[in-house]
Amino acid sequence: MEPEPLRRHFCSAANENLTMGIRPFVILPALSFCLFWAALTTGCGASSPAGTDSGPSSLELTSLFSAPGAHLKGADANTFDPHFQVTRRGLTRDSMLLIPPATARAALPGVSGKYVLEAWCTQVFNTGDGIQMNLYLAQGGARSMVYNRYFDAGRRAEDRDWILVRLPLTLDSTKPSVLEIETSAGPQGDLTGDWLAVSSVKLLQQKEIR
Amino acid sequence: MRPHVQAPSLKRFPVHRDLAILVVVTAACALPFLGFPFHMDDNFYMDMARNAQVKPLYPNDTPYVFEGRSLPDMGSHSHPPLQTYFLALVQRFFGEGEGKEWIYHTGALVYPILALLAFYFLAARFVERPLWPSVVLACSPLFLVMQHTLMTDLPTLAFWLAAVACFLWAAERRSVSLYTSSAFFQFAAMFTSYQSIALTPLLAFYHLRKRTGERGWLFLLPAPLLMASWFVMNYLHYHRWLLVDTMGFVRSRHAGTLAAYWTKILAALEYQGWLILFPFFFLCVFARGLRGRLLAGATLLAVYLAQFQVPNYRLVDKTIFVVGLVTGIFIASRMGRLLLDSLPRRENPLGMAPEDAQFLGLWYFGVIAYCVLVFTEGSARYVLPLLPPVLICYFRQLEVIEVTEYRRSSRPILGSAMLASGSLVLTLAWGLALSHADLEFARIYPRAARDFSRVTGGMTSYFAGEWGFRYYFSRAGARQLPTDESMVRGGSYLARPRLALPYEIPADLREMTMPVQSLTYEPSTPLRILDKQTPAGFYSTGWGLIPFSISRGVLESVDIRQVNYLVEQLPYSRVETTSSVKPWPGLLGLHDLTYLSVLARPETSLLYPWRESDPLVLRLFCGVAADAYAMGSEATFQFIIRQRDSVGRVLVESSKMLKPGIREEDRGWLPLRLQLLGRKQGAESLELIYRGGEGNGTGAFAEAFLQRGE
Numbered sequence: 033m034e035p036e037p038l039r040r041h042f043c044s045a046a047n048e049n050l051t052m053g054i055r056p057f058v059i060l061p062a063l064s065f066c067l068f069w070a071a072l073t074t075g076c077g078a079s080s081p082a083g084t085d086s087g088p089s090s091l092e093l094t095s096l097f098s099a100p101g102a103h104l105k106g107a108d109a110n111t112f113d114p115h116f117q118v119t120r121r122g123l124t125r126d127s128m129l130l131i132p133p134a135t136a137r138a139a140l141p142g143v144s145g146k147y148v149l150e151a152w153c154t155q156v157f158n159t160g161d162g163i164q165m166n167l168y169l170a171q172g173g174a175r176s177m178v179y180n181r182y183f184d185a186g187r188r189a190e191d192r193d194w195i196l197v198r199l200p201l202t203l204d205s206t207k208p209s210v211l212e213i214e215t216s217a218g219p220q221g222d223l224t225g226d227w228l229a230v231s232s233v234k235l236l237q238q239k240e241i242r
Numbered sequence: 243m244r245p246h247v248q249a250p251s252l253k254r255f256p257v258h259r260d261l262a263i264l265v266v267v268t269a270a271c272a273l274p275f276l277g278f279p280f281h282m283d284d285n286f287y288m289d290m291a292r293n294a295q296v297k298p299l300y301p302n303d304t305p306y307v308f309e310g311r312s313l314p315d316m317g318s319h320s321h322p323p324l325q326t327y328f329l330a331l332v333q334r335f336f337g338e339g340e341g342k343e344w345i346y347h348t349g350a351l352v353y354p355i356l357a358l359l360a361f362y363f364l365a366a367r368f369v370e371r372p373l374w375p376s377v378v379l380a381c382s383p384l385f386l387v388m389q390h391t392l393m394t395d396l397p398t399l400a401f402w403l404a405a406v407a408c409f410l411w412a413a414e415r416r417s418v419s420l421y422t423s424s425a426f427f428q429f430a431a432m433f434t435s436y437q438s439i440a441l442t443p444l445l446a447f448y449h450l451r452k453r454t455g456e457r458g459w460l461f462l463l464p465a466p467l468l469m470a471s472w473f474v475m476n477y478l479h480y481h482r483w484l485l486v487d488t489m490g491f492v493r494s495r496h497a498g499t500l501a502a503y504w505t506k507i508l509a510a511l512e513y514q515g516w517l518i519l520f521p522f523f524f525l526c527v528f529a530r531g532l533r534g535r536l537l538a539g540a541t542l543l544a545v546y547l548a549q550f551q552v553p554n555y556r557l558v559d560k561t562i563f564v565v566g567l568v569t570g571i572f573i574a575s576r577m578g579r580l581l582l583d584s585l586p587r588r589e590n591p592l593g594m595a596p597e598d599a600q601f602l603g604l605w606y607f608g609v610i611a612y613c614v615l616v617f618t619e620g621s622a623r624y625v626l627p628l629l630p631p632v633l634i635c636y637f638r639q640l641e642v643i644e645v646t647e648y649r650r651s652s653r654p655i656l657g658s659a660m661l662a663s664g665s666l667v668l669t670l671a672w673g674l675a676l677s678h679a680d681l682e683f684a685r686i687y688p689r690a691a692r693d694f695s696r697v698t699g700g701m702t703s704y705f706a707g708e709w710g711f712r713y714y715f716s717r718a719g720a721r722q723l724p725t726d727e728s729m730v731r732g733g734s735y736l737a738r739p740r741l742a743l744p745y746e747i748p749a750d751l752r753e754m755t756m757p758v759q760s761l762t763y764e765p766s767t768p769l770r771i772l773d774k775q776t777p778a779g780f781y782s783t784g785w786g787l788i789p790f791s792i793s794r795g796v797l798e799s800v801d802i803r804q805v806n807y808l809v810e811q812l813p814y815s816r817v818e819t820t821s822s823v824k825p826w827p828g829l830l831g832l833h834d835l836t837y838l839s840v841l842a843r844p845e846t847s848l849l850y851p852w853r854e855s856d857p858l859v860l861r862l863f864c865g866v867a868a869d870a871y872a873m874g875s876e877a878t879f880q881f882i883i884r885q886r887d888s889v890g891r892v893l894v895e896s897s898k899m900l901k902p903g904i905r906e907e908d909r910g911w912l913p914l915r916l917q918l919l920g921r922k923q924g925a926e927s928l929e930l931i932y933r934g935g936e937g938n939g940t941g942a943f944a945e946a947f948l949q950r951g952e
Contacts (some may be wrong), residue, residue, distance in 0.1 A: 119748035122312070122726035157753045159809065159838070161826040185750070186827040189813035192728055192750065222841075224828040225753060 089237040096138035110134050118229040120154050120194050127229035132215040144205040146238040152194045152231045155185040160225030161218035172207030260373045264358045267380045275390045276344040281684035284392040285713035291329035301326045310745030312725040317480045318487035324433040325394045353400040354389045360403035367410050368634045375633040381670035384517035386677045388623050394434050395623040401431035409445050413454040421461040428465035437612050451597035495618040509620025509783045510613050511570025516789045520672045521569040523665035527639055528572040544568045559777055562788045577606045592638045602631040620783035682765035686798045687711045691718040693761050694737050699950030703735035711742035727751040732810030733948040740799045741774055754810050755803035762799045768792050808840045808946045811850050819846040830942045832865045833910040837944035844935045850928040856920040862946040863911035866902050870939020875903030879934040883916050887924045
């Protein structure tokens with residue numbers, strides 16, 4: 033056992049040092065909690081899912097479409113819904129919904145050059161005798177069909193999926209351009225399940241296509 | 243007047259007696275419910291527990307589909323995995339299977355027992371008779387109902403109470419072992435529920451106010467540091483901070499809007515009002531101000547609020563809402579007064595030391611704060627941690643009333659003793675009633691799974707819901723509906739509940755299904771704690787603002803559908819037809835009955851590959867479109883279904899000849915049935931043939947059901 037005075041001195045000095053040492057170095061619980069919370073909340077902003085970078089040379093067109101004369105939303109024939117969630121093969125896309133004979137139109141921005149029009153399309157149901165989709169480009173008064181496809185998810189397994197539609201377009205900014213998506217029923221005229229979803233319509237500069 | 247508290251010593255018989263009473267009460271309340279089916283989120287923890295046996299360090303690291311949404315892992319789930327480890331331990335030694343629920347619930351009794359024992363010692367710091375609030379906690383409806391699940395709420399409360407009790411007595415006695423125990427329980431609480439991080443500032447506040455030396459600070463550090471280390475460990479594994487996605491989920495639920503805050507505040511008041519004690523007793527003890535005028539005023543306010551907030555509720559639901567809200571308001575105001583009365587130069591009528599009152603007040607309002615500000619919605623189980631301070635306040639007030647009564651010349655009708663024993667008895671009865679209602683709710687799903695199995699006969703089946711529905715249906719052999727719905731083949735059965743978080747079936751699959759049967763379930767008790775038809779929202783304010791309701795209606799229904807084999811498999815069939823139009827799937831209506839059909843023109847043959855290995859029965863309807871014949875016409879339409887083997891030999895066949903032009907009964911749907919052989923019996927293909935007519939008349943093979951042979 034150490035001599036009393038030395039022990040007392042040592043203990044008191046140690047206590048004093050400990051006391052002085054603890055305060056600056058032992059963080060108060062409240063402060064530790066705040067630091068912990070700050071670390072978590074800072075971390076919350078540290079990472080965010082990578083967004084889709086469509087790049088400066090791609091133009092998103094989906095929101096430009098409208099269908100004058102068609103019902104807005106609903107399940108009747110000749111209906112257009114600008115935002116409809118459609119799931120195919122587990123992938124859900126926010127889509128334009130067209131129920132024949134609806135036709136959607138979009139005025140294209142004033143751009144010139146060679147572009148590629150890209151869109152994801154699908155028939156919503158696996159029933160019915162199919163839907164005919166025709167794409168028209170009207171430039172400077174001249175209207176021409178640039179693409180057509182028959183979606184037949186009832187009879188074709190490959191149509192039970194999102195279909196990537198891709199076609200080249202040459203645009204002239206001096207002429208007003210309108211893109212039309214025209215839908216019509218199948219040859220039997222059976223309107224069952226004739227719902228067409230069109231999503232992520234984009235114009236991509238041809239040099240950017242990989 | 244300070245309470246005459248005594249440190250309960252484990253060497254004294256009265257303490258042993260009290261603890262034994264608590265254990266017996268817990269066991270007695272649990273006994274009728276030991277066979278409680280797995281319920282609500284129990285299934286999720288059981289799934290993670292199975293994964294914990296494969297990946298013990300990262301039990302939530304498994305792809306998971308919840309509510310139809312696919313996630314690469316559940317690392318960012320709202321709870322850390324301590325409860326998962328507990329369940330994994332039970333699974334490891336006892337397995338899973340029919341009738342084994344009692345093993346899990348018996349093992350989980352450790353939590354309510356720990357909670358009550360800890361609360362006894364905690365209450366001993368504040369009241370003279372700690373047995374009363376402890377027994378009442380054991381009988382509290384919220385405690386009883388949550389005790390019967392395997393979710394994290396009761397374990398969190400148990401560890402929370404143990405941590406607080408150990409810390410408070412450690413500060414009193416300067417005991418290192420108690421401090422160490424507290425640190426252990428703090429970590430256990432945080433490793434069970436993230437919100438238990440609130441323990442650190444709560445205990446820090448207590449330590450600061452009590453000025454019980456520097457040592458206590460050291461024992462507040464290990465738990466948060468260990469949690470931080472755990473987060474770092476998980477960051478290195480998952481390459482992300484786990485709480486980032488958790489916060490993202492919270493934000494996606496728009497839990498930070500004013501409307502959401504208001505809903506959560508109302509819910510917190512409602513849950514307290516009905517689920518701690520039978521409300522009458524809170525009103526008797528807490529609502530005595532101004533000779534009942536305060537109660538009348540609060541009731542009037544609640545009635546106006548009910549008309550504003552829930553105008554569409556039935557009268558009985560509005561009454562429940564008003565009573566719950568009034569009681570909750572008085573509880574909250576009493577706890578607020580407790581805090582106010584602890585301020586300097588104010589008299590504390592409960593006789594508590596200011597720091598003790600502030601501690602209880604901070605505990606209570608801290609829990610309210612995170613329930614309102616952090617959680618995505620209101621739920622009764624979220625307010626479980628505030629039961630202890632409320633019960634302490636209630637029983638302390640009863641003790642003060644008792645002293646006041648003693649000094650009076652005459653005893654009131656409802657004395658403190660009657661209030662205490664009455665609150666115990668009625669609260670127990672109320673708690674058992676709600677527990678029974680929850681039991682009836684939980685029992686639906688094992689029954690529904692058995693009923694579903696009888697319908698499917700072992701054929702491929704899928705379920706599209708959560709909770710106990712998911713657990714029991716998967717145990718019955720059904721598979722979870724895949725996120726890629728194209729993997730669901732024709733002939734498969736699909737079960738979708740109405741209440742148990744049903745998945746949205748993608749439109750393409752949904753339109754190919756046919757209704758088979760709808761199973762409905764009505765519990766014998768009219769009490770509902772969760773219901774789509776009434777605003778009972780015990781488990782979530784998504785269903786309603788009141789913790790229970792009254793109804794005699796159907797509580798749950800399960801919709802069973804079958805994917806039409808002929809429609810789903812149509813792209814894979816071989817078609818031979820003289821018509822330019824190939825068969826297509828669609829709807830045909832005859833005599834007011836519209837069926838999902840394969841429609842074909844005359845002289846059409848469809849050859850489907852047959853993949854079923856066992857015998858089945860095919861039942862369908864055949865019919866001819868009205869425009870295919872003229873009245874009085876002798877035209878004959880033939881529908882043939884047959885099976886062929888690998889060399890094309892016909893194994894079984896059934897056919898129907900229709901003359902709708904002259905026979906009225908042939909103008910509607912006519913049944914056709916065929917006992918099909920399996921691949922084991924040599925069947926390779928299923929052929930449908932449609933012949934006849936004089937033109938392009940459409941014929942239909944409709945509502946083709948496949949089922950196990952009779």
